[in-house]
Amino acid sequence: MRIIFLNSMEKKSGEQMPSGAQVWIGEDEGVWRMGWNELTADEEDETVWYEGESWSELLHVYRHRLAVKLGEGFRPVIDGIFHEREEGKGKAALAQKLVFYSELNPNEALFTELSAWRRRRAAAERKAPYLIASNRLLRLISVFQPRTRDELLQLPGVGESKSAEYGDELLELTQQGERSFIFPLNWVEGTLVEEDFRSWLYKQKEVKYRVEMEKFGLRRVMLEAIAEGSDVEEMCRRTGLDRRETVELLEDLEKEGYELEPLLLAELKEVPEAEQTAIWQAYEELGDTFLKPVLQRVYGAELPAESNVEKMYEQLRLIRIRYRRQGPGVRSAG
Template identity: 50%
Template sequence: MQIVFMNRLSRMSGIDQEVYAQLWIGEEEGVWNLGWREFSANGDSPDSIWYEGSSWNEMLCVYRHELAVKMGDGYRPLIEGVFHEEESLTNRNQEQLKLQYYSEQYRNEAVYEELCAWRRGKASSERKAPYILASNRLLRLLSAFLPHTPEELLQIPGVGEAKATQFGMDWLAILSAAPRERNFPLNWVQEVIQEDLFSSWLYKQKEIKYKKQLERLRLHRLLLQGIESGLGLEQLKGETQVGRRELLEAVEELEKDGYSVDKLIRLELEAMPQPEQDAVWKAYGELGDVFLKPVLYKVYGENFTAAEGLDGYYERLRLIRIRFRREQIAKLGHVTNF
């Protein structure tokens, strides 16, 4: 096996004992191997094989995820830039991440719960998903730093003019009632957090990020195999242990990435009458393909209900939309060529 990459890492164990480890990537006849070995005073530990297979992308996802776990445990590399990412943190990003870290450690729990209650009520009255109104991250930031004025509110990452205008008065009514120990601006955060704890937290965020990427990659692989084998959505649900809605989102991602999913679309739409499919297609042409509900009402009527529920109808709309978008892209490419 040819070693194509190797790095040495170390961390402190106990008061003054340093523990070393080695991370390596090897290749032999198109098969990638990814491994980890620890060294101690008692001798070398056996190799831990993190990955063995032919997919470079999957190997890279495993590498990033497992390395983030180790660095979250305190290991630090001899060679920097170990995640092989194109993007790097700017000073502004670093500052915002430190604000996020601080808010996770020191949020005002009572205020956070009150903000969550506000969000539930607002989402219910406006018939919107709660996360569209405000993310958990944003509510944590608000509850940790407790802005009392519109100007302070705009210093919170994630609060722009639109959100401040829409929800600012509601938030400030909750936040200004809570006493706070520190004031704005928030440059004091840089001085009070411990860099080593922040670094470990940062690697934990990378671990979560890379785990999601790895799960997404493996789901796509299972989907492609299942589609090629002629499986339908319900069978794919059993194979992947993923809900139908998430499966459809993954199918749409595969289509965007250039993979063919038409075999699945044909299978799922074979029981749908062609005139009904044509009506959906026409509705997309008239109304656009961003929102599904107007298309549903256009095809089936404003007061349409179904005893079996609407999920199946929305699934078929999404599958037809994949074909519709593909054709629009093809037409655009044809026009561009001319």
């Protein structure tokens, strides 16, 4: 095997000698291999992270597995060539440190109150709770307890719009209890152990890269199914996704330029031609960003109770894929 990449890692533990490791990538007759060799006092333990023909898949696995090791405390002997560029300084870095601090110093009582407020608000507005505020934002508010609109705006995730819409209600909940610190929150950085913060950052990356790696795997399965002429139901069976998730992934594949026309025609063959034409015309008139206006234009604002709304939205998404590929005014018959 021809080694094309090799780098060394160290993990320090108190006053003990640092633990050593190496990450490597090799190639042999078109097959890529990647692994991790961890060195101990007695032996070398090798773990193969990837073996296959896809360089793209190897990179997804590499990022995820490397983030795991960095989160465990391993660091490259030579910085700057082993991983993507470290986060910069300024507001973005401070925002991450505020989130890290809030996870280290939770205020569960106030967080519970804020969560209850969010549930009430979401029910009243008929929105998903995360559209009102994320758990991360509620955690920040509960820990730093802003008392004024200006203080609220200093928390990452709060903009003028959210402050104007929900600020008064949030501040009413944060006025109670004592607060032992002041705004601005620049002091937070001085309370953190830098190495602990770096490990936390890499654990956040681990989650992000795991999602990307899993999505890449699903994408590969979908492409294989498309090449074999499978329908959406078979794709759901292979991937474990529901129909909506599968169609959304098909939309992503269309954006990447993959040919989906035979699949789309097969899935839409039961939809009457007049109905497909009406949907196409609605996209031309209303645009293809939002589905609800198109649904209402084609099927009416008040749908019968027995309507299969999920099925309607699926058809809208499938036709939207064709619309985006062919463009307004050039629809070909199914």
